[in-house]
Amino acid sequence: MKEKMQGVTLIADWDPKPGFKLGPKDIEGRQTYLGSQVWRNPRIEIREYDIPVPGDDEVLIEVKACGICGSDVHMAQAEADGYIFYPGLTGFPSILGHELSGVVVEAGKNAYDKNTNKPYKGGEEVTTEEMLWCGSCKPCADGWPNHCERLDEIGFNVHGAFTKYLVVPARTLWSLEPLKERYPEDKLFLAGSLVEPTCVAYNAVIERGGGIRPGDRAVVLGGGPVGLAACAILKRAGASKVIISETQEDRGKMALKLGADYHINPLNEDFAETVLELTNGMGADLFMEATGLPEVVYPDIEKVIWEGRTLNSKVVVTARAEAKMPVTGEVLQVRRASIIGAQGHSGHGTFPRVIDCMADGMDMTLISTKQISLAEVPENIIQLQTDRSQCKVTYLANL
Numbered sequence: 001m002k003e004k005m006q007g008v009t010l011i012a013d014w015d016p017k018p019g020f021k022l023g024p025k026d027i028e029g030r031q032t033y034l035g036s037q038v039w040r041n042p043r044i045e046i047r048e049y050d051i052p053v054p055g056d057d058e059v060l061i062e063v064k065a066c067g068i069c070g071s072d073v074h075m076a077q078a079e080a081d082g083y084i085f086y087p088g089l090t091g092f093p094s095i096l097g098h099e100l101s102g103v104v105v106e107a108g109k110n111a112y113d114k115n116t117n118k119p120y121k122g123g124e125e126v127t128t129e130e131m132l133w134c135g136s137c138k139p140c141a142d143g144w145p146n147h148c149e150r151l152d153e154i155g156f157n158v159h160g161a162f163t164k165y166l167v168v169p170a171r172t173l174w175s176l177e178p179l180k181e182r183y184p185e186d187k188l189f190l191a192g193s194l195v196e197p198t199c200v201a202y203n204a205v206i207e208r209g210g211g212i213r214p215g216d217r218a219v220v221l222g223g224g225p226v227g228l229a230a231c232a233i234l235k236r237a238g239a240s241k242v243i244i245s246e247t248q249e250d251r252g253k254m255a256l257k258l259g260a261d262y263h264i265n266p267l268n269e270d271f272a273e274t275v276l277e278l279t280n281g282m283g284a285d286l287f288m289e290a291t292g293l294p295e296v297v298y299p300d301i302e303k304v305i306w307e308g309r310t311l312n313s314k315v316v317v318t319a320r321a322e323a324k325m326p327v328t329g330e331v332l333q334v335r336r337a338s339i340i341g342a343q344g345h346s347g348h349g350t351f352p353r354v355i356d357c358m359a360d361g362m363d364m365t366l367i368s369t370k371q372i373s374l375a376e377v378p379e380n381i382i383q384l385q386t387d388r389s390q391c392k393v394t395y396l397a398n399l
Contacts (some may be wrong), residue, residue, distance in 0.1 A: 007095035008162035008377045009047045010075055012039040012084060025149070031091035031157050035075065036322055039090060040082040042075060044378040049095075052159075052167040056108040059120055059170050061128070064189035066161040067099035067368065068377070068393045069197065070224055070292075071320070073384045075156070087322045091157030096381070097395070098130035098154040100161035101176060101192025108170070115175035125180075127192045127355075129172040129199075130154045131346045146203070146344035162377050162395060174351040178359040187365055193394055194225075194364040198354045199345035200318070201229035201288075206237065207350065208342035209286055209316040214238030217279050217310070220260070221297050222290035223251035225367050225392045226318060228258055230288050232362050235259030243278060245271055245297075248388050257366060272303040283308020292319035299326060306331050313337045368392045373399040 014029045016038045026032045032039075054060045074085035075096070084090070107120035115124070132152040133145030140148050152158045159166065176192045183191045204226070205211070205218070212218060218234045220227045223246030234242050236259065244255040245264045252263035264274050276283060283304045291297050294317065305313045317325075317339065331337065345351070358364060370393045372380055380393050 005164040011093045012042040015040045035090035036087045039084045056110045060106040061102040063102045063161045065193035066097040066395045077385045095159040097160035097162035099196045101127045101189045111170035125176040126173045127195045146346040197225045198229040199350040203345045204318040204342035215240045216285040217241045218286045219243045219284045220288045221245045227290035231260040232258040271300040283310040287315045290318045292321045294325040295323045311336045315339045368394045
């Protein structure tokens, strides 16, 4: 292939804050695990690139759909001092976009399809994990590839999917074949692009949070795509009550369509008092913090745990944020409660399980409220920094 391709590229200035020290996995001037401590003055450009060539264990994908994630928005968003919002692994310049689906165009000689256990031939509809794990470090060997010691992340420190073609390791690909029966061709790739954010929710509430027993009560704070996906997963897992706390009324209504039983708007009503009232004073077995504002929402979570009658409540911290949580140890001790961190999605079969749930009727395409062309991606990333009226904005290659 001799033609070029365009990619929506994030650029920023390497300007570490005073006191910053390079970590063992940081690369001077190129990559850090503490993005908001280093990168200043982010800006987006559409740049021209050569079409990548897959290695022996890799696959070249033609991108058909890619959603804009809150991480994309926060990498491109600056605080008053010019430093980016996003606190995690980042390496610029990089093409953004990691919630993707597409078609296999070319594959290396050792690139095997997990769906058939045979080499890729081309034409297969796929999605991919966003976290590129090495498979040989201790976390990978222990079964925690999302904590890989040599982790790369599509659209964060290596090129992502807001472009036409993308190369990824064959080991991170998953077939969309199970979705074909339920999703027509015009919706297949849209559905495929929503697998990754739904897997983030699955990892948080099922894998890291320990799941729930049928009949448990669950509270989700934050009605972004991951919070909405958590509502669907928790209800499907058997929660008797799923409560969503969200300030945007449209997102609250969408949560109700996806499985939530009640919507609380914390701007209009007391969160803790309402949760206790809705649960007859019991509180909740599981809380998912997906707002990215732990300093704001955690005191109310703690109040529910303290005043409710449920022991062993779990708080799963899912959204990325630098802010500290104002934790009262006595509450955790007396109520046998715990706080758990959840990162990403890889490992323990999140992708095939989510794909099968979607094939069985858990329709996540409802959360994609706007579809755009590649040229419209930069302006929509900027718009999402201040406008939450859209839930998930998705780039579709056919627009």
